[in-house]
Amino acid sequence: MVLGLVNGAFYALLSLGLAVIFGMLNVVNFSHGALFMMGAFVAWMLLNWLGIGYWWALLLSPLIVGTFGVLLERLMISRLYKLGHLYGMLLTFGLGLIIEGVFRNEFGSSGLPYSPPPEFRALTVDFGFMILPGYRAWVVLASLIVCLATWVVIEKTRLGSYLRAATERAELVQAFGINVPRMITLTYGGGVALAAFAGVLAAPIYSVNPNMGSNFIITVFAVVVIGGMGSILGSVVTGFALGMIEGFARVVYPEASATVVFVIMAVVLLTRPAGLFGRA
Amino acid sequence: MLDATTAPPLLKIDALEAWYGESHVLHGVGIEVRQGEVVTLLGRNGAGKTTTLRSIMGLVGRRTGSIAYEGREMIGLRSDLIARAGIGYCPEERGIFASLDVTENLMLPPVVRAGGLDLPTIYALFPNLKERARSPGTKLSGGEQQMLAIARILRTGARLLLLDEPTEGLAPVIVQQIGAMIREIKQRGFTVLLVEQNFRFAQTVADRHYVMEHGRVVDMVPNSDMASNVERLHEYLGV
Ligand SMILES: Nc1ncnc2c1ncn2[C@@H]1O[C@H](COP(=O)(O)OP(=O)(O)O)[C@@H](O)[C@H]1O
């Protein structure tokens, strides 16, 4: 259960980034897992090469990887919009493989240690019905805060209304004087930064290794499908819920824990093809 | 002071050609709109009126010729820069966003210049928009959506408004309200290029009328000559 909640925190952050990107670009960002992994590696490099610790990494790594995402979008992905979504997806898939390949070459695939910040070492949080090690409680809290902040930005701000409107009809939003191509670039950068943020959060829990993204991302795609493509609220709620369901399955019937998410996905696709929170 | 007839036109379109993919839709359109005028584009369905407005806004894939606004060439510009030059666009399908409430729809177009109407003035002109401020934009009635689509470009400081068939599909009483509103914004110094199929309505608001057929401008009738040209207009519009 506890592990489930922590996994849910990662599912929520990752599927939120995917949903934001999908809403604006209409591209399923298949390099999301690789960029999540890159977030963790950047935190590791900051620590081991520059002596910059966890808290700064939590800020810097999303900025660095987000900037990398901005470059990817500007230099490559944006060239494919005219050709249709399929090309964009293939490109991001290829980019993901390349990024993972580069890190595997440089760092091997055995995994590098990254210890949790000392503040959490002795800390546990007692909820009454369960006890969470301090760092894991922080991961859940940080994920909730960032998801909530993203939701507020999208639903309650002027910038968010531009994003929502452009998701509906980008052409008209641009004809009102808004630079939509730049907004698309920044959205991609923002979604990627969310993945990198999750990567830094994950670094102390899972060892930092080139495959950490692909382990997660398959489930995350299922979360996105269940929640409804492009739905912000859907991806957050579904992310946490599925993490918990998975964790619960691990306790009561461990053999099913790996497949339960996909069973749910199949059922949702058959009964509500647009996803639980999707607009058909 | 410049005489209205000799002053350079606010909008001057010359030899405009436009394409959707392979199909060539506009064949050398020429139009002039002077500061403070309300000018209509009349013509049957498919004549190219909407395409002319979309070409001005830079929303048509390929276009050639000249579109000068305040003497500045716009033909190669991206549509957000055209809007920022001071042109407001109200599309035929109104373009109200379902995921935005009425206020968000109203506030969506950024202010591009000083001199737009402020919110109290807009709410005075369109009281319904204030009452329905928190409703999703697409929950409004057709008439209210049209009002919203026009109101949101009055805020931005745009001086030239492109209105594409604002009366289409609306009840006569709403059409009258829209007519009154267009006269009111003309009073306030806005310039309007209005697409219409209903020339009786056009007659009540406009100074001049261009008639389009098959992607060309085939006639120009000053409003004062409308009465004596009714026969000809019937023929053009097929009514
Ligand atoms: N998106 C489009 N793709 C291809 N042809 C189009 C498109 N939109 C309009 N057309 C064609 O362009 C011509 C002019 O259309 P339009 O400008 O919408 O006319 P109007 O507004 O005067 O009714 C019509 O023949 C129409 O079929």
Ligand SMILES: [Mg+2]
């Ligand atoms: Mg039309």
